[in-house]
Amino acid sequence: MLSKELTKNILDELELASQAFARFQSASQLTCPEGCGKCCFNPEVSCTPYELLPLAFYLLENNLAEDFLEKAKASLGEHCLLLTVIDKDKGKGNCSQYKFRPFVCRAFGVAARSNKNNLNELSICKTLKEQSSFNLDDIHTKLTGEVPLLEVWKKRLEVIDPALNTIEKPINEALLIMLEKLLLLNSYLSF
Numbered sequence: 081m082l083s084k085e086l087t088k089n090i091l092d093e094l095e096l097a098s099q100a101f102a103r104f105q106s107a108s109q110l111t112c113p114e115g116c117g118k119c120c121f122n123p124e125v126s127c128t129p130y131e132l133l134p135l136a137f138y139l140l141e142n143n144l145a146e147d148f149l150e151k152a153k154a155s156l157g158e159h160c161l162l163l164t165v166i167d168k169d170k171g172k173g174n175c176s177q178y179k180f181r182p183f184v185c186r187a188f189g190v191a192a193r194s195n196k197n198n199l200n201e202l203s204i205c206k207t208l209k210e211q212s213s214f215n216l217d218d219i220h221t222k223l224t225g226e227v228p229l230l231e232v233w234k235k236r237l238e239v240i241d242p243a244l245n246t247i248e249k250p251i252n253e254a255l256l257i258m259l260e261k262l263l264l265l266n267s268y269l270s271f
């Protein structure tokens with residue numbers, strides 16, 4: 081059931097994920113360059129609709145939900161509609177809803193995933209690899225055990241509510257789905 085309590089729990093968990101990934105980025109000195117928004121221009125960046133529940137609630141409470149519903153419909157297949165583009169050619173932009181960004185946006189850059197042999201494998205974004213003055217093999221061997229695992233953090237979100245285990249969709253589509261759900265519910269319950 082969509083509720084303010086669920087919203088708070090999701091946002092708290094997302095914040096913890098941000099802190100874990102930021103700590104690792106700082107320890108490995110693989111922090112994203114100022115103003116870089118290259119990842120956000122990829123229209124395939126995906127999340128589950130539930131990760132956008134906090135944003136959808138915020139939009140509803142500020143009478144912006146209908147506007148964003150229309151924007152989401154018009155932006156399907158395009159880059160994230162929450163991105164404020166500064167310079168598309170240079171991949172520069174800012175997230176206009178940084179506080180409410182979904183999990184994937186908090187784990188951009190550096191993360192680890194389990195490979196088919198059940199070993200943690202580092203995944204580092206191309207921009208960070210190019211700018212790193214570090215020996216990436218060193219980071220791989222010394223820090224892999226400390227890098228936050230994508231699967232673990234995704235599971236933690238599911239633990240809040242099994243209903244959160246939904247299929248990931250490109251962000252604009254995920255927002256559209258969540259806003260439609262919330263607006264429909266609001267028409268019956270009025271939050």
Ligand code: SF4
Nearest residue numbers: 120160162163175185
């Ligand atoms: S929500 Fe923000 S950080 Fe995530 S893809 Fe969109 S613009 Fe980028």
